[in-house]
Amino acid sequence: MNKKLFWACIAVLVICGALLFVFRMGDEKKEIALSPTDDSSQFVTLTDAVPDVILEIRCFGTYNFVGARIDGYEQPTALMTRIAADSLKAVSDDVMAQGYRLKIYDAYRPQKGVDHFVRWAADIPDTLMKTYFYPDLDKSVLFDQEYIMAKSGHTRGSTVDLTLFDMTTEKELDMGGTFDWFGPESHPDFCGNPDTGEYTGDNTKSPTGRSITAEQFANRMILRKAMLRHGFKALDSEWWHFTLKNEPFPDTYFTFPVRQLAK
Numbered sequence: 001m002n003k004k005l006f007w008a009c010i011a012v013l014v015i016c017g018a019l020l021f022v023f024r025m026g027d028e029k030k031e032i033a034l035s036p037t038d039d040s041s042q043f044v045t046l047t048d049a050v051p052d053v054i055l056e057i058r059c060f061g062t063y064n065f066v067g068a069r070i071d072g073y074e075q076p077t078a079l080m081t082r083i084a085a086d087s088l089k090a091v092s093d094d095v096m097a098q099g100y101r102l103k104i105y106d107a108y109r110p111q112k113g114v115d116h117f118v119r120w121a122a123d124i125p126d127t128l129m130k131t132y133f134y135p136d137l138d139k140s141v142l143f144d145q146e147y148i149m150a151k152s153g154h155t156r157g158s159t160v161d162l163t164l165f166d167m168t169t170e171k172e173l174d175m176g177g178t179f180d181w182f183g184p185e186s187h188p189d190f191c192g193n194p195d196t197g198e199y200t201g202d203n204t205k206s207p208t209g210r211s212i213t214a215e216q217f218a219n220r221m222i223l224r225k226a227m228l229r230h231g232f233k234a235l236d237s238e239w240w241h242f243t244l245k246n247e248p249f250p251d252t253y254f255t256f257p258v259r260q261l262a263k
Helices: 003-034 082-097 111-122 214-229
Strands: 043-045 079-081 100-106 159-166 232-235 238-244
Touching: 043 082, 079 082, 082 100, 082 159, 082 214, 082 238, 159 214, 214 232, 214 238
Parallel strands: none
Antiparallel strands: 043 079, 100 159, 159 238, 232 238
């Protein structure tokens, strides 16, 4: 082998080794990003950032599909990443101008809370709250149909579950179904087209023939349109669930408990 060819081979090997090192470093960084963390420094207490919201933190009480306080909820408050809370403030201002206020059911959820849901779902005989949240489903299908999963967008800190409160009637706006109802009746496209806002009345997805009215569908669309206008994206299975499109921690799961944060 001549010297030129020899050094060319050496150069190729060096370059390949460098690229392999970079790829491995990238994998390590990805693994680090996917690791859980208890760093709450980029979070805010939602009522500090959006003072007009109403809180009804279902995971802190017993009126939820588990029927007990959820692990990791130490106070009845809501937390979100700063950037998500800023976007939600814009939503709040928007709906306030329309005569509504945002009512928050859940926001950041620690991994401990998600783990609690997983344990509950695996305990098939525990159907304490079936009548209220999943009367049409056998509890054994909750994993397969992805009502319960080992990871949740809530744990990344930029997802919120919410509804609208009508300031004229001083009641929640009628959405035609309760928050955390397990079933197709909760889907944004139930009885209508969420992209066009058209009510169709098509309830064929409901296993028991349940339906919602044109007014109830329109109310869901008021919330949806306001959230989408200000940078959130919807979930295709829950009318109340929205995640910031440009969430700051798309691969990070947080572990710190839900409680008031220092300003």
